Amino acid sequence: MFTTIRRWAEAHPFFFAPGFVGLATLLFLPGRELLGKGHWALLYLLVISVVASVVGTRPSFVAAVTSFLTWNVFFLPPYNTFRVDDPKDWISLGVFLIVGLLIGLTSGRLRERETTAISQEREMALLNRLTGRLLAIEGALEMAETLCSEIEAVFSPAFIRFHLIAGGEKRKLLFGEKNELSMDPLEEDFLDWVVENRKGVASPASDVARLWSSGGSDSPVLHSSIFSAVSRGDVFLPALSSSGIEGILHVGERRSRSPYRWNEVQLLFAAARMAGTFLERSRLGESARQARTLKEGDKLKSAIFSSVSHELKTPLSSLTATISGLLEQDAEPDPSRVRQELLSVKKDLDRLSHSIGSLLELSRLAAEAWKPDLQWAEPGEVLSWVLFRLDKTDRERVRVDLPEHLPLILVDFQQWGRLLMHLLENALSYSPAGSPVAVGARSTDEGFVTWIADEGPGIPDEEKSRVFEKFFRGTFSNRLPGGTGLGLPIAMEIARVHEGSISIEDNSPAGTRIVVRLPAAHVMETEE
Amino acid sequence: MTSAPERNIRVLVIDDEESIRRALKSVLSARKYEVSLAATAAEGIDTAIETNPELVVLDLALPDMDGQDVCKELRAWMTAPILILSVRGNETDKIQALDAGADDYLTKPFQAGELLARMRALLRRAESRVVSPPELCAGDLTVNLARRQVFVKGEEVSLTRTEFEILALLVQNADCVVTHRMLMEKLWDDKEERDPRLLRVHVSNLRKKIEPAPSLPRFIHTEPGVGFRFTPE
Incomplete structure (x- = not known):
């Protein structure tokens, strides 16, 4: 009740001031004869200071003037007129007006200082909190x-x-x-x-x-x-x-x-x-981060350059040697030998094609020219697309373990396929010919998990974190002659763009188990 | 690996790369195809009019004309299948060319075996347009188009009308890509109704009914961004 009145008063100060004086006058009137005219003046001064403390200086001036008039009219004889009989009362009236105004001014100022202090405190508190919180935010x-x-x-x-x-x-x-x-x-x-x-x-x-x-x-x-x-x-x-x-x-x-x-x-x-x-x-x-990225990009470029020289020159020199050998007129062309040589030419070409493809893919990813085209896809649909791109012999080594019902995943179909392809190719190349490679997927509370496990020699612990570095080639990399050291970094980059992750675990009893995770936001359960 | 056609089939290769033209000529001639070559779109269209080829291999990146426009020009009068060659990462061009009348695509670099298999599938389809085979068997799956019946391991499976329409179109184009647009145009007359997401749901349901392991499709493969391909074997 009190606060409602106060709020109303604060919103309408210039109605409140005369209103409050009027109300006080109505209360005072019945007791007009009980006190002397000077006592009523004191009570009016009290009213003025209440008004000043509630609504401030300027409304209190209004209250002072109103009080001056009402005191004059109702409490100074003759009553109900502005006329004043006693000349001494003129002095009282003058003093009353000045004191009333002064009270209003002083208590009003006090009140305003108080309000200012409170709001300044609130401002300081808010700004302090904001500063503190903003420091911890990115x-x-x-x-x-x-x-x-x-x-x-x-x-x-x-x-x-x-x-x-x-x-x-x-x-x-x-x-x-x-x-x-x-x-x-x-x-x-x-x-x-x-x-x-x-x-x-x-x-x-x-x-x-x-x-x-x-x-x-x-x-x-x-x-x-x-x-x-x-x-x-x-x-x-x-x-x-x-x-x-x-x-x-x-x-x-x-x-x-x-x-x-x-x-x-x-x-x-x-x-x-x-x-x-x-x-x-x-x-x-x-922009500082971008500058850093640019610098890293430069480093990458020189790494690419040296890798390109190696990756492209090696098969090229062997191609040149083989083909010029075949073209030499001095040797008798033996059809079985020609076929043998042509097979090695094809192998070199595959290696070249693979290297160029990976380099292009990586440079596209590094240039951030690629924005994923995210669509809901069935995990098996993507995996099937990958499997049917493998050689028949490789495909037959893959053991797929998918539950009958899987959720939909939000991925760039081709890129997610490329990610799985790189991981599968790695697993197939780094494990003994003919050994099985297991691929499986499950929906979990955290999202969606795909794993690829081989029975190869495994990755030594000290290399586990380094295999995602561009151009890093591990201890067993000689098993993969066409490898550029780019497969895992490319896969990692694709996973990152999908807000996912790739981790390397040991497979039991032997080999490597690569686990690819997609966050829950990229997974949608469908009713069976 | 490849059985030569019984008679010489006329193939037109349009590609601006001399080395590709030479390689294709050598691969195809060795298999008794009658090959004509063109280096530009204009030359290609002229040669097509002259030789009336039974199949066209068209590179999408030609110097003088958009692949899509070449497809449109050829389609204006020619019914022979068009196989386009494209590079990876050029999905939009590929889809536009398919929509403009091309029949299938092959991504460079490709193996000779892949090219020959695609060509055979396209030629087979062109032939079956004249005489449609009443029944198709693939593994445990039998599709009888005339009777609108589908059997898995000898047992009849009931498909909805939409599912059957999808399967029929895929089977009639076995081994060839069928674009989302082709499927949607066949399924829904009303353009407003054509929704690729709805199509995906129908394909998913169809897979559940006919695939031996629906979570890892074997018959109906997804061609990302383009459409689907039915692979009988």
Whole structure:
């Protein structure tokens, strides 16, 4: 009850002040004869100081003047007229007015300092929390979530949205939902205006703090100064950084409908600035990361260059030797020998083709030119596509273990197939000819798991982490003459783009077991 | 590995790479195909008009014309199958060419055996368009197109109308790719109804009914991004 009255009073101070004095007068009147006229003056001064402490200085002036008049009319003889008979009362009236105004001024100021102190404390607390939390955050989305949850906790607005403006591009909604039903025709215009002018837009409650604010060139402007006759409760604030505007914080009207005060708008502005600085910092961090990637790319290029020389030159020299040997006129062409030589030519060519294919694939992946074309696929469908691309002899070595019912997986069909193909080819090449290679898949709580297990010599522990390095060729790599050392890095890169992972385990009793995991977000159970 | 055709079949190879033309000529001539060669699209279309080939092998990357447009020009008057050669990673071109009338594709580099198998499948299909075989057996699967009956291990399996239509189209084009579009055009007259996801669901259900191990398809293979291929053996 008390707070409701207080809230009403705060919202309508200039109705409250005379109203409160009037109410007091109605209470005082029945007892007019019980006290002397000077006592009533003291009670009126009490009323003025109550008004000042509740609604501040300027309304208390109104209360002082109203009290002055009512005291005069109702408590100074002759009653119910403005006339004053006793000339001494003129002095009392004058003193009363001055004291009333002074009380109003002093207690009003006290109250405003208190309000300012409270809101400054709240601002400090909010900004402190934000700074602390933003330090521990990396992504823009997480930042927006944190910012908005803090603002939500302090102001409880109807909605909060954060729009991101990245490098002169069109702004995009990063956080907060848009309700199609509550279309806001002017919202887009306001957002555009903020982007263009890099200023905030708000229509705060008139407040003394506003007089204090210097109205600097970047302080927010009123909605009505952009579109005349528009009055709104929401606030648009640019997330500024040293290099420009990084985003827009759009805070809806408070759920209680009470308007934001000027200093609250300033607080939101400070928070938006903080977001701007954060975004700029992470953008700069991103460009540093890109520079690093470029450098790594250079290193990779030289590694590719040396590998290319080796991988392409070796089969080429043996091809040249074999074919020029066949073309030599001095030897008698023996059909069985020719066939033998041609078989070795074909082997060299396969090796060349494999190397070139892998190099192209890796450079495409490294250039990040490839965006996965994600589609829901049946795991067996992909595996079958891979198996029917293997030689018949290789295919016959593969033992497939798939349960009857598997979920759908969200993958780039061809690339996921390439991943399985690289792993299968590796397993087939690194294990004894004719030995079986097991391939299986299961749906698990964490997502979807595919494994490929061979009965080869296994990978020594110290090499397990290195096999995913580009061009790394392990102890047993001589078993795979066509290997480029690129199969596993390519597979890893494809898994990474699918938010999945590849790990290497020992197979029991012998061999290697490669496990490929896809996260649950890439798995969809279907009813049987 | 390869049985030579009983009579000389006229094949036109359109490819701008001299080495590929030479290699194909040597591979195909050795198997009694009558090969004519063209290095550009314009030359290819002229040669096609002159020789009326029974099969065209067309490289998609020609200097003077889009592969897709060559397909359209040839299709305007020619019914002979077109086998396109493409490089990996060029899915869009491939699909456009298939939609423009090409019948199947082969990704470079390919083995001679693969090329010959694709050609045989296309020629077989072209022939069966005249006389459609009433029944097809593949492993434990028997499909009787005329009676609209399907048997697995001798037992009749009941398929929905859509499933049968899909299977029939795949079987009639055994060993050849059947694009999503071809299937959808056959299944749904109304363009609005054509939904590749719905098609996938029907294919998945069909697999469950006819595949020996539905989770690892053996008959109906997926050609990623393109369509499906029925492989009898």
